[in-house]
Amino acid sequence: MLTLTSWLFIPAFLAAGIICYGYMRGRNTLWVFLPLIFLYLGAGRAGYDCRRWEERDEVIRELSGKYVEARGRVSSFEEKDGTLQIVLKENRVKEQEREYSVSRLMVSVKLIEGQEVRDGGDELRLGQVVRVKGEIQPFPEARNPGEFDSRGYYHGLGLDGKLFGEEMEIYDSGYSPLFEGLRRGREWGKEIIYRHTSVEDGGILTAAVLGDKSGLPKEIESLYQKNGIAHLLAISGMHMSFLGLSFYKVLRKGGCGYGSAGLAGTVLVVLYGILTGSSSSVVRAVIMMCVGFLAAYLGRTYDLLSSASLALLFLGIQSPLFLTQGGVQLSFGAVFAIGGLSPVLRNWLGRDRFLSGAVSTGIAVQVITMPFTLYHFYQIPFYGLFLNLLLIPLMDAVVCSGVGVIFFGSFSSVLGTAAAGTGHYILGFYEWICKEMEKLPGYSLTFGRPEPGRIVAYGLVLLAGAVCLKVWEESRAGRDGEKKDREKEENGGLIYGFKVLSLIGVYCLCILLLKPGPVKGLEAVFLDVGQGDGILIQTGKSAILVDGGSTSKKSLGKYSLEPCLKSLGVSRIDFAFISHGDQDHISGVSYLLETSQDIEIKNLMLPYHGREDEAVKKLEALATKRGARVGYVAAGDIFRAEELLISCLYPEKGDSPENANEGSSVLKMDYGNCRILFTGDIGEGSEALLLERPGEKRLLGEVNVLKVAHHGSKFSSGEAFLNAVRPRWAVISYGEDNSYGHPHREVLDRFKEKGTEVFHTAEGGAVMMWTDGERIRFSSFVDGDGLSRYNN
The missing domain is CATH 1.10.287 (Helix Hairpins)
Known part of the structure; x- marks a missing residue:
């Protein structure tokens, strides 16, 4: 809220x-x-x-984890990876003797191998009422910066929670003929496309023509997104214009009046919108197209901005939360750019100049949608402007090819395959040019999520520039027309070229306006990685990673660590310290080295006593392959990242740790009067060794922030160790309801006796810390209100 x-x-x-x-x-x-x-x-x-929504969330929280029986009407369903995903609306959920009303549920039912989308001998259809038994769960919310917020996304779609179904039966077999017919038509078209194309082309054409992205290759989707052309795969106004206007013009030429042709066109685009899934861009395009037909019938001028505003109003009334989604903001941002800023730029360039419309539209859309792109995806495709100018005109041919495959392929295999040829070669060209762009420097700029103040400042600068340009053009229009025409004839080409270069310069300037500055002070993020450890530290232009792994989050690197780094504008890690080789400390770092193409690790610092560990050896090999410098850390080693001093206190090269945990690197980081101690998974034996060494014991006494060892195990953070350190604050990283019982009560009691304020990643998500070397502020990512300050 x-x-x-x-x-x-x-x-x-x-x-x-x-x-x-x-x-x-x-x-x-x-x-x-x-x-x-x-x-x-x-x-x-x-x-x-x-x-x-607060009331609806309260119902789901009350039902969370319980075995329930839900009865609701099928709104949509699809089979994916052996699982049947069903959206049920108008649900009555029964838990023991109590019954609840739940608006919309996403039901997931595992299909037995070879089983069709049937139940009890009846085929599942839209509009039927089904009864499902299973466990209900709320959608998870983001617990780290940059993580995908499932809760916010699905709430925007009107879904309350998820039901993992174990039993399902059709309660009422009556169905909706219209919606079921459209669904069958979509499946029929999908089957024809795949029959006459390759699997890869079929997935792309199905997404572009039918709005079904289930078969879209992940590598293609990622490639398009990184290059700023992912919108080409979404059903939007281009598709509606192609189908609706083509049909409308045919009817008009056939003798139909404005009213009958507009009504028929409206019916067509509405049915096509339902068939393709009714996404935000589809609903927007349908409403705007219908307004266009109505304007023609009434003899009124069609206004793009007015129709887009009407569509935005309808969507906002339906669900205000819907407007917070990235797809909605990008879709409407592009339309308002085309209707608002683009005409101003085109008038300045000259309306009759070669490609002035394409250039003005491309730049307007890019600069208007840039803040939204960064806010939701954290990266700017630098060459996206030029790719869109080149590739958007070809997309009409791709859509025509897909429609042709469905039409001709329905009665002739030869004609269907022939129709697919155009789309195949264009899509091949798309893939080739995107991969070539990836070889260019700065093809994807990781700036992170801009703060609201920077977005507002960016918008004000852009608005002021557009107003000044419009006023200047209006004043020029009032001057001597003859003189203007003479200048146009003599220097028109040169002036036009200069103006185009100026707009490209403005595009680059807009990128610089959103470029984040150096971090002021020191920021540390103790990530909620479940059962594991991962800490990101930033100061100035430097980034340091301490561990990064989990045993409870299997895809930590892909879904938590990499998005967090991108959202904070980190594309290069100066030092990545690995305390020891257990998976709960290295799994995410392994992903960055092996799979991620957007994050570079310059220096990988491994534990000296883990040199023979197979997991550590694998990390070294991956880092060497990526061109990172690899070093082994032992007590006495010192590193510096701008104003941050990093010292290794333990173990010494001559030590003989009993196991990998006891051989964890102990790091002390000093930033002004803020001193943070990272202890890996050491136990009381290693703590005792540290206390026996006068130099290390003195350094331990300076610590005011402690990263608690071994996730709060009772075999670590002993009484003597805490008496020596006496931290003011401590952070414990562990997974909720983990099987180890971390953190143990004995450890928490010891911290309480010492007056240490303890932050838990399992309770409030990632723990955020900031310091300027004199003051320290803590907050939790989920609730944000766990604040502490230290002024000495």
Whole structure:
């Protein structure tokens, strides 16, 4: 609710600007204040929706982990990887003797090998009422910076929770003929496409024509996204224009009037929108297309911005949370760029100049959507502007090819295969040019998620530039027309080229405006990796990683560690320290070295006493292959990253640790008066050795922040060790409800006796720490209100 409310500041500023502009232009008072009225109505609707979601969440939390029986109507379903995913609406959920009303549930049912989408001899259809028994769970929320927020995403789609079904039966076999017919048509078209194309081409054409991305190759999706052309695979206004307008024009030429042709076109685009999944971009395009047909029928001028605003209004009324999703913001941002900024740029370039429309539209869309792209995906595809100018015109041919495959392939295998040829070669060209772009320097810039203040400043600068350009053009239009025409003839080509280069320069300047500056002070993120450890430290332009692994999160590197690094603008890790070779400390780092192409590790620092460990040897081989420098760390080694001093206190090269845990590297990091101790998985034996050495014992006494050893095991953080360190704050990283019982009660009691404030990753998600060397502030990622300050 807080996030949604904070976003309302942006339309509030826009409403205030519109009011001021209206007064300056002498508009009618009613129309001037209308934006403010809608703003307050929207805020009220958003507040109501947030309160309603709190009530719905409370129901799901009450049912969480319980075995229930749900009865609901099938809204959609698909089979994927041996699992049947069903969306049920209008649910009655029964738990023992109590019954709850749940709006929408996502049901996941494992299919037996060879089993079709049937139950009890009846085929599953849309609109049927089914009864499912299983365990209900809420959608997980993001617990680290950059992680995908399943809870927010699915709430935006109107889904309350997930039900892992064990038994399912059809309760009422009555179904919706219209929706079921469209679903069957989609499956029929999908089958024809795959029959006449390769698996890879079929997955792309199915996504581009039918809106089904289940067969889209992951590597292709990632390739398109990194190069800024992933929107080509989404059903949008281009598809609606191609189908709807083509059909409309055919009817008009056939003698149909504006009304009948518009009505038929409306029916077509609505049915096509339902068939392709009714995503946000599809709903937007359908509404805008229908408004266009209505305008033609009424003899009124079609206004792009007005129709887009109407679509945004309808979507916002349906679900205010829907507007916080990246796809919605990018979709409407592109439309408002085309209808608002693009005409200003095109007038400045010259409306009749070669490619002025394509250049102005491409740059307008890129600079308007850039903040949204960074906010949700953390990277800017630098060459995306040029790729879109080149590839977007070819997408019409791809869509035509896909439609042709379905049409011709339905009655002729030869014609269907022939129709696929055009799409095949264009898609091959797409893949080739994207891979070539990856070889260019800076093809994907990792800037991280920009803070709200930078986004607002960026928007104000962009708005001011557009207004100044428009005013300047209007003033030029009032000058001597003859002189202007003469200059145009003599220097037109040169001036036009200069203006195009200027716009490209503006595009580069916009990128620089969103480039993050150096970190002020020191920021540390103790990641919630489940049962494991992972700490990211940033100061200035340097980034240090201490461990990065988990045994409870199997894809930690892909879904937690890499997204966190990207969201914080980290594309290069200066030092990656590995305390020891257990998987709960290295699995994510292994992913970065083996799979990730966006994160570079410059120096991999491994434990000296782990040289013979197979897992450590594998890390060394991966790092060497990636060109990283590999070093082995022992007591006495010192490293520096700008103002941060990193010292290894244990073990010495002459020590003989009993096992890998006892051989963990103990690191002390000093930043001003803030001193942090990282202890890996050492036990009381290693702690005793540290205390026996006067130099190390003196350094331990300076520590004020302790990363607790071995996830809070009772065999670590002994009484004598804590008496020597006496940390003011401590952080424990562990998985909720882990089988080891971490953290143990004895350890927590010892910290309580010492007056140490303890932060738990399993309770509030990632623990965030900031210091300027004199003051320290802590907060948790999930609730954000666990604050502490230290001023000495």
